[in-house]
Amino acid sequence: MKKFFCIALALVMMLGCFAACGKATPADSANPADSAGKATGNPIKIGGIGPLTGGAAVYGNAAKHGAEIAVEEINALGGIQFELNFQDDEHDPEKSVNAYNNLKDWGMQILCGTVTTTPCIAVAPNSFSDRIFTLTPSASSPEVIKGKDNVFQMCFSDPNQGIASAQYIAENKLATKVAVIYNNGDAYSTGIYEKFSAEAATHGLDIVSVTTFTDDSQNDFSVQLADAKSAGAELIFLPIYYTPASLILNQAESMGFEPLFFGVDGMDGILTIEGFDTSLAEGVMLLTPFAADATDDATVSFVTKYNEKFSETPNQFAADGYDCIYALYEACTAAGITADMDTETICDKLIEAFATETDEDGNVTKEGLVFEGLTGAGSSMKWAKTGEVFKAPMAVVIKDGVYVGM
């Protein structure tokens, strides 16, 4: 009898497993019957994907936390309600597609993701064919939005950052001899470098040294720095994330090499690294859409809330996540979207609401969403029909451990 009980128990557990893999279709989670009473009762289901574990976890967690704060605020307003489900993808395309399918089972109506570029290139074609509206906080490669009418970006695209950096350096006559150190194992870094080098040539900047590294070799930069030094570089352009950048600053200091350093939005966050001597970052310039010590009300309130909740200073990714949810909120309000619509209707309406259409001469033929967020540097953002965002770049310099606008 005892044995029989054992086997029966095992069978029940197996059934449990199968039930877990079984369906959880949108139909049974949406409960249209319950919402008959009040129109705003049902939340719109927003899925989020990003790396919450692994090497890129900083970015995914920041975007997730930013989005969570925005959802809380919006739900407290009492109008349209949002429900956020953020899934981990470990910065891996395969896991990202898995996370996407998982969210589809959950009944996702809008996708806010994915945070990192390479996984986003894998996920976007799926959301395109499933007609789920996608707004990525920080996947910046043009490949993400190429040929997909329902995929939009919140961040600058990589080429724009490269071009803006080269123009900024040339126009302000920061240097003529430039060295570049970039991560050639990363789509983001490579994308910026390619446009930067093309643009630099037209502005008379002389790129004297180009050296690379990959994620596996970002522990030592003495070779790259020595190359830049011997080539006589006056400025080092670093289109990379802040962790390797902090090491570069450190090693340059110990070599007694003191060029100007110029970074892009991935450099944002360098002041928050634990154990990093912020005096090393003194004089570093970077392009960023967001500065945590800006004094406008929206940023101050966001930074305070973020600090209270997660006891750290938000970086640009957190602000991107926050802005994504607010942009979706404004677009949903404008388009009159409710939770009981199917994803395809929501998708079409959101595309309609987001895109600003222009004719060949650049005259606006249809006004799209005009959004004032944390990452717009004081100006408003607009989206092209292709999904690309238009906003003003902001260059800051680090002085006395804080960003100062230039």
Next chain:
Amino acid sequence: MSKIKKLNKTTRSNFITYAIVIIAYILSQIFSSAGIMSNSLRGQLVPICAYVVMAISLNLTVGIMGELSLGHAGFMSVGAFTGVITAISLQDSVTSGPLRLLIAIVIGGIMAGIFSLIVAVPVLRLRGDYLAIVTLAFGEIIKNIVYCLYVGMDSNGLHIGTVSIEALQMEDGATTIINGPMGAVGITKLSTLLAGFLLILFSLFVVLNLIKSRSGRAIMALRDNRIAAESVGISPSKYKLMAFVTSAILAGMAGTLYAMNYSTVAAKKFDFNTSILVLVFVVLGGIGNIRGGIIAAVILTILPELLRQFSEYRMLTYAIVLILVMILTNGAKARQFLERIKGSLRFIKKKSDGGGAVNG
């Protein structure tokens, strides 16, 4: 039924392996068409097939040949990128999707085979763990080669370079196939569950028959006692090479199948971690046990997705499950317990057989 019982033990075991694969395929087709399979699981079917083929392939190297390969993902990578280049460049000349996939898989396999020959010819002449070291390096080398590989296609044909896409000087409107570290982008998905299933059957057929053949026995003899095997005239390098190249070809095919399931594939995917993941399939399923490897590959691919409800503790739970499985399948107590269950099942079966006879 009685005929199957009369077959010898290995043949029967092989039949069971084939049957499990076929039944799993039929069940997933039924569930999928009846609409009761979750999107999450459906999206994983093709990667599962690719990993199963990888497990079968590595089992040939590790279990049958007795050499450790720590860079099997490298061969997968070679197969994946060769397959993608083949499929995209044949886009206009071969219009049938399945046929294009077949050609891509075959060429991906052949290319991986050629690379494995380069690696294995010098290494397999040595004694000791050199293959493990060299394949480990091979996986990293392949990853770094693809990092600086730029392939594009225009009306003049394929262009291959190592600097950048611009440096290829292609005509306007050319397609980029491999863009350095960003890997291959813009792949048309061709892989289907049917293709994956057929590839599993093919690799099972190849590996199981190789094991049963004269060459297979020679390979296993070399594994068990190299000196004794050499003394009866078995050439070590020839037979080891045969096993290793076969294994690499299958890994290359799995790579193509995997790559053609996603719209993008980057070299970073096929790093040391993936090699170890496949090795874990083999070890957990039992070294040399093909069927165990298949089951382990399926379970370990699905498991992280099933554990999503644990959110932050997901990978921790995954690790605990791995450890538990290792203990439970190998511990003496656990084995006794399994034997007891087996015994009681036999007892129940005997009882019901007896009952049936009385009734009849």
